[in-house]
Amino acid sequence: xxxxxxxxxxxxxxxxxxxxxxxxxxxxxxxxxxxxxxxxxxxxxxxxxxxxxxxxxxxxxxxxxxxxxxxxxxxxxxxxxxxxxxxxxxxxxxxxxxxxxxxxxxxxxxxxxxxxxxxxxxxxxxxxxxxxxxxxxxxxxxxxxxxxxxxxxxxxxxxxxxxxxxxxxxxxxxxxxxxxxxxxxxxxxxxxxxxxxxxxxxxxxxxxxxxxxxxxxxxxxxxxxxxxxxxxxxxxxxxxxxxxxxxxxxxxxxxxxxxxxxxxxxxxxxxxxxxxxxxxxxxxxxxxxxxxxxxxxxxxxxxxxxxxxxxxxxxxxxxxxxxxxxxxxxxxxxxxxxxxxxxxxxxxxxxxxxxxxxxxxxxxxxxxxxxxxxxxxxxxxxxxxxxxxxxxxxxxxxxxxxxxxxxxxxxxxxxxxxxx
Numbered sequence: 137x138x139x140x141x142x143x144x145x146x147x148x149x150x151x152x153x154x155x156x157x158x159x160x161x162x163x164x165x166x167x168x169x170x171x172x173x174x175x176x177x178x179x180x181x182x183x184x185x186x187x188x189x190x191x192x193x194x195x196x197x198x199x200x201x202x203x204x205x206x207x208x209x210x211x212x213x214x215x216x217x218x219x220x221x222x223x224x225x226x227x228x229x230x231x232x233x234x235x236x237x238x239x240x241x242x243x244x245x246x247x248x249x250x251x252x253x254x255x256x257x258x259x260x261x262x263x264x265x266x267x268x269x270x271x272x273x274x275x276x277x278x279x280x281x282x283x284x285x286x287x288x289x290x291x292x293x294x295x296x297x298x299x300x301x302x303x304x305x306x307x308x309x310x311x312x313x314x315x316x317x318x319x320x321x322x323x324x325x326x327x328x329x330x331x332x333x334x335x336x337x338x339x340x341x342x343x344x345x346x347x348x349x350x351x352x353x354x355x356x357x358x359x360x361x362x363x364x365x366x367x368x369x370x371x372x373x374x375x376x377x378x379x380x381x382x383x384x385x386x387x388x389x390x391x392x393x394x395x396x397x398x399x400x401x402x403x404x405x406x407x408x409x410x411x412x413x414x415x416x417x418x419x420x421x422x423x424x425x426x427x428x429x430x431x432x433x434x435x436x437x438x439x440x441x442x443x444x445x446x447x448x449x450x451x452x453x454x455x456x457x458x459x460x461x462x463x464x465x466x467x468x469x470x471x472x473x474x475x476x477x478x479x480x481x482x483x484x485x486x487x488x489x490x491x492x493x494x495x496x497x498x499x500x501x502x503x504x505x506x507x508x509x510x511x512x513x514x515x516x517x518x519x520x521x522x523x524x525x526x527x528x529x530x531x532x533x534x535x536x537x538x539x540x541x542x543x544x545x546x547x548x549x550x551x552x553x554x555x556x
Contacts (some may be wrong), residue, residue: 141493157290158480158548164274165543170544173536174197174302176266177248183237183255183262186293189214192235192265196290199269199543203276205288210226213299214483218272218288219312219516226284226556230314230507231546233268234261234294242530243398257303257540259527260322260516263542264536265290265386267320267514270543277552287312289503297460300502309506316469316553317509324526325384325487325515330477330539332512333489334467338497339400339424340431343458344438348450356447357410359426361421363402364441368423372396373453377494378404380526397491401425401434404495416452424494431459441510451503460493473510476552477545485545489513 163297170285175195184192193214200207200218214235237250250256272288290310293299325331371377375388375396383389388396402424409420425431439454476485498513516525518535527532 142221144552145334157281157470157551158544159216160278161274161544161547161551164269164277165540165547168270169540170330172266172270172413172539175269176262176473176536176539179230179262179265180246180257181248181251183250183252183257184235185255185298186236186240186299187213189235189431190291193290196235196265196269200272200288203270203273205276208311211308213292214414215292215299215303216290217308217312218290220272220276220279220286220288221523222284222286222554223357224283226282226554227316228285228287228314229311229550229554230289230312230317230320231268231271231288231550232289232291232317232503233264233297234291235265236261236292236295236299237293238528240528242532245531245533246504257424258532260525260532260534261294261297263322263516263539264320266539267542267546270539271547271550272372274543274547276549282551282554284548286554287314289317290541294499297499299430300499304502304506306413314507318473318505318512318546318549318553319498319509320512320514320546321498322516322525322527322538323513324517324524325513327515327518327535329487329515330485330512330545331489331506331515332429332470332474332510334470335424336428336492337463337465337489337511337513339402339426339492340428340462341458341460341497342423342431342434342456344423344434345453345455345457346419346421346438346442347452347454348419349452350415350417351412351441351448352450352539354410357417357419358408360419360442360445360447360472361403361405361408363445364421364438367406367441367444368401368437370399372399378402380495383493390489390493391487393490395491397493398495399426402428402494415521423556426492436542442516444445460497460499461505461509462497463501465510466504469508469510471513472553473549477548480525481545512546514538
């Protein structure tokens, strides 16, 4: 009986400490929220393209140094790493945020719109930076109770899919040695909604390049592209997973076990390149496949379509010069992360993802090849206010309350995961 009472008291004490930590994290986040909004808006108004993130790096560096963190800039390009060492022994873990903006001039209906013509934060990386800085500040204020070391990786050049790969090649993980890595991306889901799943979050992307003898009419190339799509496209019950607005549909979207965003093969007919050089015609298309075991079948299948169209004699080469890795969440860490978030913020805090998103990806996957990790989707839309966080789209807009939620939730996650 005494042992039972002792166990009950220990459990009650542990639960009380956990709840107290969450309450403190909420309070600390509320205190710095306005500052984080200011930082985000400053970065949004002064966007920098991949490889040119100098001012963004300086803003991040000053913030981290003011928190008392050790800072490294000899990483790659304008990358920067903040190092927060807890007062107690624990694990080494990392959080990643991307920094670069997009080359576009879409409508941006905010008071703090881009001051740089043709450059814009239309993918939410400014929000990602603000969330990472907020997590760093909240955890820095709890340094005495923080176990282990947390590395905050601010990555340049995500949009061209080169930054993470080059940071790894430049021996990032020889300079820091985390055993786990985490990151997120703003999505058009409702504000604050967190979604995750083990294994692949996105479809596998392959870039296909076809070379033909002589000059082929554009009409012939268009017909071939259409034929490849109509012949090889594979979907569930003739659904249309290329219609991304269906991602949020409660019946067939990502959150539904009956999602149409699984088990498909698509040809992206909206992004086709064709050109002629030295009497050779080139056709470049992107295709998306959810099953990695079927990737090897793509080239032979396309060759058969070319032959069926009577173009075999014209074919010079059929290659796949681009094949980016896709996000692949570690199942064990994903389960542990969901448990921590729901233990501290209630059941339903995390929405299960049942599908794989087409036409998108993140080079965070290169980090996951070296360190096991988890990548989350974070909702940024406020439909009542007309804010739709559809990335790479006109009038992309994020409800900044998602920053508050991101900081609270993921500061808790890192605090708990860093424990020995």
